[in-house]
Amino acid sequence: MNIKQDTSAPAxxxxxxxxxxxxxxxxxxxxxxxxxxxxxxxxQAGKAAEAQVFYALYWAVPMGNQYTYKQYIHSLTVGK
Structure with missing residues (x-):
């Protein structure tokens, strides 16, 4: 999903x-x-189930007249 740029957020x-x-x-x-x-x-599983959620965030950081791309990859587990 694309993230809308918030120009009021820190640089x-x-x-x-x-x-x-x-x-x-x-x-x-x-x-x-x-x-x-x-x-x-x-x-239907009740408490006998969990969800493993995987996510990756990607964004561009200005470096002079070019961009460097950064990433953050993580996961978390959510029980019912």
């Missing part, structure tokens, strides 16, 4: 960067079997 922040975007993905896991599960299985 070197992600929000003020031109060409900023994020990629997001997830994996649903059955905690009893440690196997992937479908959305329907996840909905």
């Amino acid at each position: 070197q922040s992600f929000l003020s960067a031109p060409f900023a975007f994020a990629e997001v993905g997830w994996k649903l896991i059955n905690l009893q079997t440690n196997e992937p599960m479908s959305c329907l299985e996840f909905e």
